[in-house]
Amino acid sequence: MSKTKFILGCFDDPDNMMQGIDNLQKNSIPIYDVYTPMPIHGIEDKMGVKDSRLGYAAFCFGCLGASVIFSILFYTLVLDWPLNVGGKPSFSIPNFVPFTFEWTILFTAFGMTITYFASTHLFPGRAPRVMDLRATDDRFIIAVDAKGNVPHEDITNLLKQAGAVEVKHNERKYVSYE
Amino acid sequence: MKTHNSFEERFEFNGTAKTLSLVFIVIGVLAIALGFIFGGEHVQRTYSNLLLMSYYFVCVCTAGVFFCAYQYVAQAGWSAAFIRIPQAFAKVLPIASLILIVIVTFGLFTTHKVVEHGKEEVVPYLYAHWATHGLTIPGSENFDPIIFGKKAFLNIPFFYGMLVVLLGAYSYFGWALAKCSENEDSVGGMSNYDKSFKLSCIFLVIFGFTFPIFAFGVIMSLEAHWFSTMFGWYNLAAMHVSGLAIIALVMIYLQKKGYFTWLHIDHLHSMGKLIFGFSIFWTYVWFAQFFLTWYANIPEESVYFYIRWEPQYKFWFWLNIAMNFLAPLLMLMSRDAKRVTNRMMWTCIILIAGHWLDYYIMIMPGTVKEHRGFGVEEIGIFLGFAGLFTYLMLNTLSKFNSLVPKKHPFLEESLHHHI
Numbered sequence: 001m002s003k004t005k006f007i008l009g010c011f012d013d014p015d016n017m018m019q020g021i022d023n024l025q026k027n028s029i030p031i032y033d034v035y036t037p038m039p040i041h042g043i044e045d046k047m048g049v050k051d052s053r054l055g056y057a058a059f060c061f062g063c064l065g066a067s068v069i070f071s072i073l074f075y076t077l078v079l080d081w082p083l084n085v086g087g088k089p090s091f092s093i094p095n096f097v098p099f100t101f102e103w104t105i106l107f108t109a110f111g112m113t114i115t116y117f118a119s120t121h122l123f124p125g126r127a128p129r130v131m132d133l134r135a136t137d138d139r140f141i142i143a144v145d146a147k148g149n150v151p152h153e154d155i156t157n158l159l160k161q162a163g164a165v166e167v168k169h170n171e172r173k174y175v176s177y178e
Numbered sequence: 179m180k181t182h183n184s185f186e187e188r189f190e191f192n193g194t195a196k197t198l199s200l201v202f203i204v205i206g207v208l209a210i211a212l213g214f215i216f217g218g219e220h221v222q223r224t225y226s227n228l229l230l231m232s233y234y235f236v237c238v239c240t241a242g243v244f245f246c247a248y249q250y251v252a253q254a255g256w257s258a259a260f261i262r263i264p265q266a267f268a269k270v271l272p273i274a275s276l277i278l279i280v281i282v283t284f285g286l287f288t289t290h291k292v293v294e295h296g297k298e299e300v301v302p303y304l305y306a307h308w309a310t311h312g313l314t315i316p317g318s319e320n321f322d323p324i325i326f327g328k329k330a331f332l333n334i335p336f337f338y339g340m341l342v343v344l345l346g347a348y349s350y351f352g353w354a355l356a357k358c359s360e361n362e363d364s365v366g367g368m369s370n371y372d373k374s375f376k377l378s379c380i381f382l383v384i385f386g387f388t389f390p391i392f393a394f395g396v397i398m399s400l401e402a403h404w405f406s407t408m409f410g411w412y413n414l415a416a417m418h419v420s421g422l423a424i425i426a427l428v429m430i431y432l433q434k435k436g437y438f439t440w441l442h443i444d445h446l447h448s449m450g451k452l453i454f455g456f457s458i459f460w461t462y463v464w465f466a467q468f469f470l471t472w473y474a475n476i477p478e479e480s481v482y483f484y485i486r487w488e489p490q491y492k493f494w495f496w497l498n499i500a501m502n503f504l505a506p507l508l509m510l511m512s513r514d515a516k517r518v519t520n521r522m523m524w525t526c527i528i529l530i531a532g533h534w535l536d537y538y539i540m541i542m543p544g545t546v547k548e549h550r551g552f553g554v555e556e557i558g559i560f561l562g563f564a565g566l567f568t569y570l571m572l573n574t575l576s577k578f579n580s581l582v583p584k585k586h587p588f589l590e591e592s593l594h595h596h597i
Contacts, residue, residue, distance in 0.1 A: 041594065041596040042596060051513070055512065055513060086473070086475055088475075094468070094469055094472050094473070095473075097465060097469070098469070
């Protein structure tokens with residue numbers, strides 16, 4: 001039994017990598033993920049990646065921010081300590097608009113950052129883990145889960161045919177920058 | 179799927195679009211004539227509507243120059259495939275400017291008698307608050323110390339100087355940017371692009387500092403006692419959103435007619451993002467202007483909103499917010515919504531009508547006051563100018579040798595625009 005956990009096809013050219021994806025897909029070999037140092041247009045459609053749900057998270061965080069500050073303002077300015085400012089009623093909506101607007105943006109921005117960190121495991125202080133160190137530099141990586149995808153030699157050949165400069169058989173899923 | 183696009187394609191201006199725009203121009207002329215035949219308050223209403231629509235017309239054409247300029251300065255690639263549309267807007271600007279100048283001239287030099295504060299005065303139809311004879315002459319029975327203090331800005335020579343210099347400058351830059359782009363088609367290379375970049379930088383600096391002066395002069399001075407430093411930015415936001423909506427609408431129309439086959443939904447999506455973003459910006463500036471006045475509650479500032487809070491304007495005042503803020507907010511917020519052509523089309527139509535209403539709320543309380551109306555003059559003159567704009571703009575578009583700047587350095591990027 002092979003100890004290989006992941007097969008990585010390393011390409012130095014994104015066009016070759018796209019060819020590699022085609023080769024694997026034609027042979028019904030599931031691709032675990034693809035790592036590239038730069039965004040490649042159209043790759044989501046090719047890989048069947050679902051649309052990001054970050055927008056929904058942003059909407060929820062925005063609503064949360066608006067509700068939180070509205071409650072604080074309502075409690076402090078209307079219920080607990082009403083002040084007479086220029087003879088205006090203590091509960092006057094225009095007053096509430098700038099704060100609500102700013103807190104909506106603040107919570108949305110922070111919330112989206114936290115969501116992004118959580119979904120990518122990129123917390124400050126945590127050494128990022130990647131499948132191949134050069135995926136953030138000059139290599140385009142196709143990762144195939146080795147388990148169940150046999151024979152490994154065929155996958156290696158398919159990747160080589162597409163122009164992979166190197167095919168790695170890794171026994172660990174991640175390498176760390178540590 | 180069509181895989182090959184002919185970049186030699188020219189726009190042919192004929193058929194329904196041509197007939198309809200000419201019919202609309204005739205309707206507009208009839209509406210103006212009817213306004214004068216009705217007489218009385220209708221004359222004032224006709225003048226106000228003419229000012230409204232000619233200002234709207236100038237703003238939309240200027241928005242074309244503005245759009246081209248910031249695309250060049252940002253070195254944006256995505257817009258290259260349809261940059262001919264805003265270029266056509268820009269090339270119509272000289273005619274629009276001329277129409278505005280003619281209309282304000284008629285408004286300034288034709289007078290009528292009104293009874294103000296119990297005494298009869300002879301005032302011009304437009305800009306009566308500062309152009310009435312004697313307002314700035316000490317000792318005159320019309321003397322007004324506030325207008326006297328503002329006479330360095332509010333006087334007829336300065337007003338004309340401002341209109342001619344500013345609109346002339348905007349028109350020149352619009353013409354020059356289109357010229358560079360046409361040269362590029364025949365010559366190729368980077369020299370024309372570099373020149374466009376330089377022209378755009380100069381234009382944006384001039385435009386940013388002077389557009390508020392233009393808006394102060396043409397619209398804010400209708401109520402010359404009142405002033406707001408936000409007014410220029412508020413108008414800039416309004417003209418930008420309406421300009422973007424019209425560019426998007428023209429894109430959708432021409433695509434439905436079978437032109438611009440190389441544009442795809444991603445281009446419309448990007449336009450949708452700009453329209454959505456700048457509608458929010460419009461609301462932000464609108465609210466900033468309102469909020470400061472509301473908070474300070476100084477009578478000479480509040481009077482502006484006081485008139486707009488009277489029963490005959492209150493409904494329209496709120497409808498303005500609904501059309502220009504709530505409609506784009508609710509209709510265009512999600513990603514998928516911006517990628518549905520018909521939804522984009524309807525949002526653009528709502529915004530075009532909405533910004534007409536926005537200008538209406540700016541102009542009418544200062545001119546026709548409580549004799550507000552919505553009828554033959556409003557609809558007819560709107561249609562007339564819509565027809566005139568469509569006719570001139572599509573006619574200009576048909577004069578271009580090709581609907582795409584063939585040798586634009588970012589053309590490939592634009593054709594593969596993907597978001």
